[in-house]
Amino acid sequence: MPTYKLMYFEIKARAEIIRLTLTAAGQEFEDKRFTREEWLKVKPTIPQNQLPCLQVDDRIIPQSGAILRYIGRAFGLYGENNDESTQIDVILGANDDFLKYVITAWYEKDETKQAELKKDLEENKLPQFFNLMEGILMENNGGDAFFVGNKMSIADLLLFDTTDQVGDFVKLPPIPPKLGTLIEKVKNNPRIKEYISKQASK
Ligand SMILES: N[C@@H](CCC(=O)N[C@@H](CS)C(=O)NCC(=O)O)C(=O)O
Numbered sequence: 001m002p003t004y005k006l007m008y009f010e011i012k013a014r015a016e017i018i019r020l021t022l023t024a025a026g027q028e029f030e031d032k033r034f035t036r037e038e039w040l041k042v043k044p045t046i047p048q049n050q051l052p053c054l055q056v057d058d059r060i061i062p063q064s065g066a067i068l069r070y071i072g073r074a075f076g077l078y079g080e081n082n083d084e085s086t087q088i089d090v091i092l093g094a095n096d097d098f099l100k101y102v103i104t105a106w107y108e109k110d111e112t113k114q115a116e117l118k119k120d121l122e123e124n125k126l127p128q129f130f131n132l133m134e135g136i137l138m139e140n141n142g143g144d145a146f147f148v149g150n151k152m153s154i155a156d157l158l159l160f161d162t163t164d165q166v167g168d169f170v171k172l173p174p175i176p177p178k179l180g181t182l183i184e185k186v187k188n189n190p191r192i193k194e195y196i197s198k199q200a201s202k
Pocket of ligand 1: 013014043049050051052062063064065
């Protein structure tokens with residue numbers, strides 16, 4: 001069995017979906033969270049000089065999207081075949097599109113402009129994104145299962161993560177019913193539930 005070490009900072013951001021996926025897979029991993037000082041020392045030795053990176057035995061993999069797909073494939077959380085993996089990729093792509101708005105609002109320095117961007121997220125971008133996801137979800141089993149097939153995948157974990165992290169930044173509009181149920185299902189997965197409660201007690 002390989003050993004896994006995830007390297008990032010003391011925040012959720014780009015690493016949380018990787019933590020959640022390894023957790024859902026039941027895979028132990030070292031959750032290395034660099035301080036700023038530690039990071040500046042190791043940065044020149046890290047591929048592409050940025051984080052997150054996942055070390056699998058002696059190999060260090062950069063790029064959060066590549067890491068997510070790598071562990072998704074390794075642990076059977078990335079669909080059963082090419083069609084299913086592609087359906088998952090479509091959801092990952094739509095999530096990336098939506099996150100661009102969140103990142104723009106997050107980094108906006110001007111307070112008035114940031115307030116406008118947050119309002120637009122709450123009133124327009126988030127409802128649009130949720131409705132898009134609800135529609136995709138309903139195409140599979142009427143929305144009563146998971147996004148793809150009949151088991152949890154990185155797409156389901158990602159929607160939980162996005163909703164959680166965006167909910168820390170803006171007020172979430174009502175989540176459509178099937179999507180809301182799916183998010184609760186991920187949150188109540190025994191491994192995810194234990195992980196969340198451990199993080200909360202830190
Ligand atoms: N496309 C990369 C972006 C990685 C990235 O921007 N990492 C930032 C943190 S989120 C970083 O390492 N910042 C520290 C630095 O550049 O020194 C990914 O998805 O992994």
